[in-house]
Amino acid sequence: MPQPALIELKSVSKDYTIGDETLHALANVSLSIKPGEFIAITGPSGSGKSTLANIIGGLDKPDSGSVEVEGADLAKAGDRQLSVYRNKHIGFVFQAFNLQPTYTALENVMLPLVLAGAGGKERKARAQECLNDVGLADRMSHRPTQLSGGQRQRVSIARALANKPSIIIADEPTGNLDSAKGREIMTLLAGLNKQGITLIIITHDMEVAKQASRVLSIHDGAVKEGRS
Amino acid sequence: MRLIDIFTTASGNMFRSKLRTTLTIVAIFIGSFTLTLTSGLGTGISSYIDKQVGNLGGKDVLIVQPIGQGPGSDSGPKAYDPAKKTSATAFGTTTTALTDSDITKIKSVSGIRSVEPNFVVVTDYIVGPNGKKYQVSANPYVSGTKVELATGDQVSNDVSERQALLPVDYVPALGFANNEAVVGKSVTLGVTDGNGKQHQITAALKGVQQKGLTNSGGMNTNEALTQEIYRTQSLGLPKAVTNNYQALLAKFDANASPGQITHLKDELKKKGYAAKTIEDQIGTFKAVISGIIAVLNAFAVIALLAASFGIINTLLMSVQERTKEIGLMKAMGMGGGRIFLLFSTEAVLLGFWGSLIGVGVAEVVGRVANHIVTTTFLKDLPGLQLLTFPPISILAIMGLVMGIALLAGTLPATRAARQSPIDSLRYE
Ligand SMILES: Nc1ncnc2c1ncn2[C@@H]1O[C@H](COP(=O)(O)OP(=O)(O)O)[C@@H](O)[C@H]1O
Ligand SMILES: [Mg+2]
Numbered sequence: 001m002p003q004p005a006l007i008e009l010k011s012v013s014k015d016y017t018i019g020d021e022t023l024h025a026l027a028n029v030s031l032s033i034k035p036g037e038f039i040a041i042t043g044p045s046g047s048g049k050s051t052l053a054n055i056i057g058g059l060d061k062p063d064s065g066s067v068e069v070e071g072a073d074l075a076k077a078g079d080r081q082l083s084v085y086r087n088k089h090i091g092f093v094f095q096a097f098n099l100q101p102t103y104t105a106l107e108n109v110m111l112p113l114v115l116a117g118a119g120g121k122e123r124k125a126r127a128q129e130c131l132n133d134v135g136l137a138d139r140m141s142h143r144p145t146q147l148s149g150g151q152r153q154r155v156s157i158a159r160a161l162a163n164k165p166s167i168i169i170a171d172e173p174t175g176n177l178d179s180a181k182g183r184e185i186m187t188l189l190a191g192l193n194k195q196g197i198t199l200i201i202i203t204h205d206m207e208v209a210k211q212a213s214r215v216l217s218i219h220d221g222a223v224k225e226g227r228s
Numbered sequence: 229m230r231l232i233d234i235f236t237t238a239s240g241n242m243f244r245s246k247l248r249t250t251l252t253i254v255a256i257f258i259g260s261f262t263l264t265l266t267s268g269l270g271t272g273i274s275s276y277i278d279k280q281v282g283n284l285g286g287k288d289v290l291i292v293q294p295i296g297q298g299p300g301s302d303s304g305p306k307a308y309d310p311a312k313k314t315s316a317t318a319f320g321t322t323t324t325a326l327t328d329s330d331i332t333k334i335k336s337v338s339g340i341r342s343v344e345p346n347f348v349v350v351t352d353y354i355v356g357p358n359g360k361k362y363q364v365s366a367n368p369y370v371s372g373t374k375v376e377l378a379t380g381d382q383v384s385n386d387v388s389e390r391q392a393l394l395p396v397d398y399v400p401a402l403g404f405a406n407n408e409a410v411v412g413k414s415v416t417l418g419v420t421d422g423n424g425k426q427h428q429i430t431a432a433l434k435g436v437q438q439k440g441l442t443n444s445g446g447m448n449t450n451e452a453l454t455q456e457i458y459r460t461q462s463l464g465l466p467k468a469v470t471n472n473y474q475a476l477l478a479k480f481d482a483n484a485s486p487g488q489i490t491h492l493k494d495e496l497k498k499k500g501y502a503a504k505t506i507e508d509q510i511g512t513f514k515a516v517i518s519g520i521i522a523v524l525n526a527f528a529v530i531a532l533l534a535a536s537f538g539i540i541n542t543l544l545m546s547v548q549e550r551t552k553e554i555g556l557m558k559a560m561g562m563g564g565g566r567i568f569l570l571f572s573t574e575a576v577l578l579g580f581w582g583s584l585i586g587v588g589v590a591e592v593v594g595r596v597a598n599h600i601v602t603t604t605f606l607k608d609l610p611g612l613q614l615l616t617f618p619p620i621s622i623l624a625i626m627g628l629v630m631g632i633a634l635l636a637g638t639l640p641a642t643r644a645a646r647q648s649p650i651d652s653l654r655y656e
Pocket of ligand 1: 016017018023025043044045046047048049050051052
């Protein structure tokens with residue numbers, strides 16, 4: 001019996017017009033993501049990988065087509081609904097970490113909990129738990145500048161985990177790291193997938209793509225199953 | 229996100245750029261400080277005037293004159309009517325005189341209890357223990373008036389003794405040792421009659437009167453004394469002249485409502501008389517003062533509006549600087565509404581601190597200024613608080629400033645709320 005889809009994209013297109021040239025960042029993409037999948041999205045630079053990830057994560061909206069999550073269409077959702085979706089269901093991990101430089105590791109991880117309206121004790125306990133899970137129990141009160149690149153990415157993974165998301169979207173998470181540190185981060189993310197979190201990773205790295213249960217490759221906005 | 233978290237986050241963000249925030253707060257401070265001082269001045273002066281009017285008593289008195297009298301009347305030249313006599317006033321203008329028949333007519337208006345002529349009495353000099361003669365003017369005392377006293381008691385209109393109050397600066401001039409030495413003593417007044425002959429009238433001194441807005445120099449004389457001066461100055465004048473009055477004082481029920489007073493005025497108007505209460509007369513003066521204060525307040529509000537551009541500027545810069553942070557907050561699930569609220573809160577906090585410091589410093593400066601002014605060049609006006617800061621107007625000013633700040637914050641806050649998270653995160 002086929003598993004019901006977690007996210008269903010139907011004929012999703014996104015265009016950018018620069019001058020009088022139209023660029024198809026995503027061209028008629030249809031795809032179905034099932035719970036617990038580990039998907040690697042590969043493709044050359046500028047092919048539309050981030051655009052696809054942002055649409056799945058509710059950060060961006062398609063020009064046409066639908067993005068169905070639990071029966072609702074993200075393409076038609078309002079700001080409030082999308083905000084709740086991003087806060088409760090999605091954890092983002094960025095290439096540039098995007099940590100708050102003035103906050104400690106703990107405070108950075110507490111941010112999504114603060115946004116969710118969690119109480120003081122609860123947010124601290126949960127943030128400590130998440131930092132512990134990524135192996136940074138002894139770096140809670142360090143600021144981002146006092147941490148190495150790999151440690152910073154761990155903090156951002158802990159932050160993505162804070163609200164117990166069903167999906168983690170990582171856009172080139174190892175792009176700013178050396179290969180040894182990159183492998184550590186990949187092991188960490190793959191471990192989270194084994195615990196049941198759906199994982200979508202954008203990467204150039206074929207070694208990374210190999211660990212995934214499913215590979216999607218994009219060329220000029222068109223998605224193909226499997227390695228290209 | 230909880231409101232308390234929005235508040236603490238906004239509060240923390242505000243001081244990330246300390247210098248810029250401080251400068252903006254200084255601009256708001258200047259506006260609030262000025263507004264607090266000007267409005268404090270307005271309140272201080274008008275409450276002083278109110279108190280003076282309260283001291284006047286005579287709340288049950290209408291000053292009645294024929295309609296169209298005096299300078300500034302809008303009725304143009306009036307045709308000569310031999311039935312209407314004229315009398316010369318102290319101001320040199322010719323006015324229609326009132327006679328005993330007017331007294332009867334006004335008395336017949338229901339609600340009027342009694343009508344008395346408003347005597348204009350003229351004294352030549354006053355002389356005391358040291359025998360030196362000084363010029364003095366006389367103010368007929370109106371029953372119920374509380375003249376501000378340095379010592380002694382008010383005079384009474386119900387006794388046959390001729391009583392007066394001595395203005396405070398006559399105390400040493402006439403040769404009295406001090407204010408207390410005046411009470412119970414008597415002075416002599418010189419009055420010239422209709423034939424040019426000078427008479428002397430003795431008056432008992434009941435007390436020493438302070439200077440005030442409403443009794444600038446003239447000595448208060450009770451009814452017995454006023455009558456005697458009037459009788460003396462009228463000696464030798466034909467009855468037709470002595471029974472001509474410039475104005476009449478009509479008394480009504482002291483508990484009359486404003487509506488009833490208006491009704492009385494209307495009734496008198498129908499009969500051809502213009503009637504004013506003492507408060508009406510002071511009211512014109514108050515209107516001028518309020519006008520001046522309103523202009524000063526307007527300048528302060530302009531300063532605040534200028535400061536509001538400082539708020540807009542500061543917040544636009546911080547939206548710009550925090551582009552990436554705003555994108556991140558959005559990616560983590562902060563909605564546009566909450567982002568708007570965050571920046572609006574920051575704007576209101578700028579307004580709060582600026583206005584708090586502004587009203588605080590204004591209060592201190594106001595107290596010091598009050599002390600200096602009332603102990604130096606305005607010390608003759610006891611009870612004057614040049615600047616008063618009732619809590620309600622302090623709160624109103626802070627509310628106004630925070631309201632202006634909130635409005636100023638809408639532009640930057642809207643810009644932040646509308647920012648696209650992807651563009652913000654891409655921003656390098
Ligand atoms: N805001 C934008 N305006 C114009 N073009 C854009 C914008 N965002 C993305 N693009 C273009 O869309 C294409 C896909 O971008 P993106 O999804 O970021 O590619 P990548 O696969 O490198 O992540 C690129 O050619 C990019 O230049
Ligand atoms: Mg990309």
